[in-house]
Amino acid sequence: MSASTASPLSFTITHTAPKATRFAPRLGKLTFHRQNDQRIQLQTPGMLATTSRGVVPHLSRDYYAQCEQSLRWTSVVFESFLEQNPPVPTLQNGEHALHTFLGFNPNTTVLSITARDPHDAREMPTNGNAHICAHTLRGVRKLSPEDWRSYAHSTKPDVLIALSDTPFTDPPYSQKRLTKSIERSAAWLLNILRPFSSSLPSPSATPDPKSFALFVPLAGTSSIGARRAFSESLREPLYGPEADALKGTGYTCLDDGVDGYTVDLVPLRASLPAPSNGDVRQDEMIKELVQTSLKPLPPAKPLLITGTSTPHEILRLVSDGGDIFDSKWAQRCADLGVTLDFEFPVRNESTNGKKQLGHNIYSTDYTHDFSPLSSSLAPASSPSDAVPTCFCPTCSPVKPTSRLYHGIDRPQDSLVEDSGRGEYEKPYTRAYVHHLLHTHEMGAHALLAMHNLAVLEAFFEGVRSVLASSPSMFEDEVARFAETYDEEFGVLKEAGDMWLGVEKARGKGRLAREKEAAGGDDE
Numbered sequence: 001m002s003a004s005t006a007s008p009l010s011f012t013i014t015h016t017a018p019k020a021t022r023f024a025p026r027l028g029k030l031t032f033h034r035q036n037d038q039r040i041q042l043q044t045p046g047m048l049a050t051t052s053r054g055v056v057p058h059l060s061r062d063y064y065a066q067c068e069q070s071l072r073w074t075s076v077v078f079e080s081f082l083e084q085n086p087p088v089p090t091l092q093n094g095e096h097a098l099h100t101f102l103g104f105n106p107n108t109t110v111l112s113i114t115a116r117d118p119h120d121a122r123e124m125p126t127n128g129n130a131h132i133c134a135h136t137l138r139g140v141r142k143l144s145p146e147d148w149r150s151y152a153h154s155t156k157p158d159v160l161i162a163l164s165d166t167p168f169t170d171p172p173y174s175q176k177r178l179t180k181s182i183e184r185s186a187a188w189l190l191n192i193l194r195p196f197s198s199s200l201p202s203p204s205a206t207p208d209p210k211s212f213a214l215f216v217p218l219a220g221t222s223s224i225g226a227r228r229a230f231s232e233s234l235r236e237p238l239y240g241p242e243a244d245a246l247k248g249t250g251y252t253c254l255d256d257g258v259d260g261y262t263v264d265l266v267p268l269r270a271s272l273p274a275p276s277n278g279d280v281r282q283d284e285m286i287k288e289l290v291q292t293s294l295k296p297l298p299p300a301k302p303l304l305i306t307g308t309s310t311p312h313e314i315l316r317l318v319s320d321g322g323d324i325f326d327s328k329w330a331q332r333c334a335d336l337g338v339t340l341d342f343e344f345p346v347r348n349e350s351t352n353g354k355k356q357l358g359h360n361i362y363s364t365d366y367t368h369d370f371s372p373l374s375s376s377l378a379p380a381s382s383p384s385d386a387v388p389t390c391f392c393p394t395c396s397p398v399k400p401t402s403r404l405y406h407g408i409d410r411p412q413d414s415l416v417e418d419s420g421r422g423e424y425e426k427p428y429t430r431a432y433v434h435h436l437l438h439t440h441e442m443g444a445h446a447l448l449a450m451h452n453l454a455v456l457e458a459f460f461e462g463v464r465s466v467l468a469s470s471p472s473m474f475e476d477e478v479a480r481f482a483e484t485y486d487e488e489f490g491v492l493k494e495a496g497d498m499w500l501g502v503e504k505a506r507g508k509g510r511l512a513r514e515k516e517a518a519g520g521d522d523e
Contacts, residue, residue: 265307
């Protein structure tokens with residue numbers, strides 16, 4: 001591979017579990033190389049945060065700055081900007097255009113962009129040979145591979161997720177549809193990899209340096225044959241027009257230009273048949289499909305998995321070699337008023353049945369509960385030798401020692417630097433957040449979001465700690481976690497119902513609903 005096409009991302013596997021296979025838990029280090037010789041390093045297994053229109057939900061820039069040390073990788077869903085042509089982020093100039101436009105610090109934050117929301121499995125119009133369908137605020141828009149390539153070079157993200165022809169119609173899919181899916185996905189990947197200077201470069205053309213790391217979704221939906229065929233196509237030598245299109249890059253196959261792989265669990269689950277009594281568990285089916293995709297591919301590239309729903313599922317995927325996981329489910333808990341409360345490895349097993357993974361703060365049980373949000377992590381103002389400390393701004397708020405900056409006038413890293421010098425104040429309590437939720441204060445969700453992301457990051461730190469110190473005990477610790485915490489996560493559904501009730505207590509039609517409820521009580 002020529003130096004001009006060297007990737008800005010390097011991945012080093014630092015430790016693997018005793019299993020001598022690709023599908024085993026492993027420790028790794030992702031290093032993003034900047035043009036000014038700066039580096040951002042991320043430990044794996046680890047997490048990335050998701051965004052809505054480029055913003056981590058509920059977190060202002062000041063709040064995000066206080067969480068920057070744990071939120072090192074943030075994913076931006078680009079379809080939310082496609083209602084405008086050209087998309088507004090592409091109008092920003094500069095070396096770190098997307099970071100500048102969205103207000104992220106390029107020295108501390110890795111930004112990735114994906115065309116479609118990987119958690120959105122709603123039915124969509126069929127993709128074509130030259131476009132995918134994206135869902136915007138103004139309806140469905142067509143996005144061509146050429147436009148996606150242009151947007152990537154304009155916005156300069158750290159990581160680009162290649163387009164994939166994922167069907168969003170009702171399964172099952174015909175053999176013809178699956179063949180189209182893997183052929184289109186491979187062709188669109190080729191389009192991303194070709195030099196930007198021209199569509200068909202001459203032998204003397206000098207390709208532009210690769211400015212972003214490229215991750216490719218593993219296509220094939222729920223078909224084992226299609227998933228195997230797509231992965232094998234990435235490793236096939238390039239001939240004819242395909243080789244001519246990548247002349248000068250040094251790539252001998254498509255996989256040479258790929259830095260990592262992604263598996264999107266939400267559309268994958270939607271393509272599976274509905275489970276019935278006696279069937280193989282859906283997670284076992286997903287495990288087989290993911291392993292089928294990975295077997296033909298080199299193991300020394302990171303695997304990004306989106307759409308997990310519980311820490312139990314994350315642990316199973318870590319056991320099979322997963323590296324990066326999105327935090328969408330934890331952020332959704334904050335939307336619904338749930339504070340996460342779990343730990344890995346488990347120190348104290350439950351003696352009264354399985355524990356819930358969190359607390360429904362909407363419940364009246366917390367009206368007069370003045371304890372911190374988590375019992376698994378202690379606030380910094382009252383550290384404990386028995387449990388680790390939670391340094392999130394909810395459990396360990398820091399008294400400011402200098403001016404509070406707002407908006408674009410904030411110097412880089414000012415809040416991060418100040419946070420180490422101020423005194424820790426008392427934590428926000430469950431009763432206080434309960435009050436905020438029932439009075440419709442937006443600050444409640446901000447406090448919950450910061451805490452939930454911190455709990456998830458502490459969870460991954462625990463995973464890495466076990467893999468580093470006692471890799472042979474990892475499976476035993478996973479089993480203890482499953483025995484201690486309830487994977488059904490019933491508290492989340494309960495919170496969703498209460499959230500809906502509180503939401504209906506305000507807004508248009510409130511008086512009519514109250515009158516109807518009062519009439520029902522009289523009867």
